Amino acid sequence: MRLLTHNMLSSNIKGVVNGFPLRIEAEKVVEKTVEMNGEFLKKMFEKIDWKAFVDASRAMGPEEADCSMLDSDEFLNRFHHALLELHLEEGALVCPETGRRFPVNKGIPNMLLHEDEDTDGEDSKDGLTDIWKVGVFSVTG
């Protein structure tokens, strides 16, 4: 998982008001070179949440992003490196409100929720009550 991807991931657990950014627990970080595209980087720079990006890059290793990059001639190279070439291989993404850990294995985050985490937060506001629960997929032959 790259930091660009991390910058757009959010915890979608029921009741969470702001699930972004997920806190990174890095156990293993890998670097993979990729060709640089200045135009693409400029577009991404406008898109990303800078603070979340800087904080996340600190969790990924010593090659961190910081505001001085904005003045540096090497800006594009360092931005590119942190945004696209650092991969979280093993670790977790932690929901900032609930502490729920979304595991990252072999570079793949698993963002699936458990059964009781995935209902809409709007339910409680409606004040609707369940009058009965219907069992589905009952086999009646």
Place this chain on the structure above:
Amino acid sequence: MVHSVLKASRFFCPPREALGLTSAISGRVCYSAFSSMKETNFSIVDSSSNTVAPTREPCITDTLSVNVNGTTSSMSVQCTPEIEKKFVHHVYDAIAPHFSSTRFAKWPKVAAFLSSLPLGSLVLDAGCGNGKYLGLNHDCFFIGCDISSSLIKICSDRGHEVLVADAVNLPYRTGFGDAAISIAVLHHLSTENRRRRAIEELVRVVKKGGLVLITVWAVEQEDRMLITKWTPLNEKYVDEWVGPGSPRVRTPSSVSLESIPESEESRSREHMNVCNEPNVSRDLDEENNIKNQQEYFVPWHLPYHRAEISGASADALAAGLAIKDDKKGAVVYNRYYHVFSEGELERLTTGINNARIVDQFFDKSNWCVILEKTL
């Protein structure tokens, strides 16, 4: 700090002219090429005590909650119904490598859509399967997600940026993407509310002005013979998982639907739990029923040698979720489909107030729509 690492070509490649590259850049990369990749290991950075959410047991029985008005509450929308767990998720996990080997041809309409996106677009593929379309446009950055970890592993092995996620509850911030695609995904969702929710999610995750391409299998299949290989799911069965009070797309018939003639494949009734009435009156308009029929099990034949590799088939056979066909030397799985009727995609989208249809078409037995996010 300069690291010398193996240069890798990725799907995301800038125009060659821009960088003056002389070496050829291939569009694919396999992890096996990263033999001399430098790895930097870090211990867990965050050692502060934090609240750990207690682990929850996944609920065994799936339920629908119904509110006082008798309509299905939104509580059910994101909870995966049993039919999808058994006849979509489980099946794709079991057949993933075989399925992937058959999915390589790029559909021209999808390719054209992706190729038309401006340079530097961030494209989200929700339900990316084996990642066939990831990286199709070398000037864009693709993020794929799928509910099947087996399929996502295949994508990851090919070097794509992917994650395991649910199309009905995408883990992306609102408005971040430039475009999104949903290719042959929504027809695996078993309720109208979930199908609509998935479309809302696609619209949510793109920016204002962002485009969304959706394709789904059509009722109106061009190859009518293909449908004879499918198992129609009858009215009573549909009621059990859709639940009372859900909006119905088609006019419910008062009698059981006559099943469409089955193919020669053996299909045990107990295994498939399909209520086919054997003695339905032949006075029913068969053609009309075919037109109204939208719920199907579509078979997937997993060759025995493939099934042994995956290992999941032994459990599936034991649980009655798959059967053996010795004549064809394959384990037969069934995938749940709700095929879409003409205008159904459009109708689902009409209720979404921050998107408008910019194009819609029928192509190769699929209904397709392109949406633009307006707010």
